[in-house]
Amino acid sequence: MCIDVVVFDLDGTLVDHEGAVVRALHDWLPRIGVAPDAVPPLVSTWFATEERHFASWRSGEISFAEQRRRRLRDVLPLIGRSVPDDAELDRIFEDFLHAYERGWRAFDDAIPCLDTLAAHDLRLAVLTNGTQTQQTEKLRRTGLDGYVERVFTAEGLGVAKPRPEVYLRVCAALGVEPSHTLHVGDHPDLDVRAPREVGLQVLHLDRHDTHLESPRISTLRDLPRLLDGQSKIAGTALN
Structure with missing residues (x-):
């Protein structure tokens, strides 16, 4: 992988x-x-x-x-x-x-995950359906902004998830191949099925253990170990 x-x-x-x-x-x-x-x-x-x-x-x-x-x-x-x-x-x-x-709060597994990934020199970005000002401010107030290289929003890109071009525009802006990009999110349609269809690697964050998509994890704490090849996730392996 x-x-x-x-x-x-x-x-x-x-x-x-x-x-x-x-x-x-x-x-x-x-x-x-x-x-x-x-x-x-x-x-x-x-x-x-x-x-x-x-x-x-x-x-x-x-x-x-x-x-x-x-x-x-x-x-x-x-x-x-x-x-x-x-x-x-x-x-x-x-x-x-x-x-x-x-009421904005980061999940308690978010910063530990990002901290570990950043320490291993992985590039990190955010893709969100929302407005640029609100979503950027949300990252700032929750202490997450310093971890991400870019914040992509539906407003800024002019297109929203799950339109196929939104994921490809993010990859192009970051200068990476879709096949070398991992998209992580909680929504089966917007964050798993749609990006998978245009060639991104995907991971379903299944916080409520609903088993909707695979591959999946139930906490972001599992993501660094997964990428380090030290753990398994439910469903099919990333490839």
């Missing part, structure tokens, strides 16, 4: 996006009138609307701001709030966003 660069997904892989959202909702929703005991049932609804409308942005159907507004248009009526105009929706989402930013 020859790996020149490891490209990591960000949310759900290096940074606990789900945990940050849950913390934000428990902080923000009561401040806009939701009883604390009514927050937990709304969490799954929030994630469902996020997935649906973020996918529309990812495919280029709507703007980044509009996917945020559509999420609020779905959720606000459920908590007895009327849906205001776009300017007010943007202000309301900004309040949620501040709470979300306060």
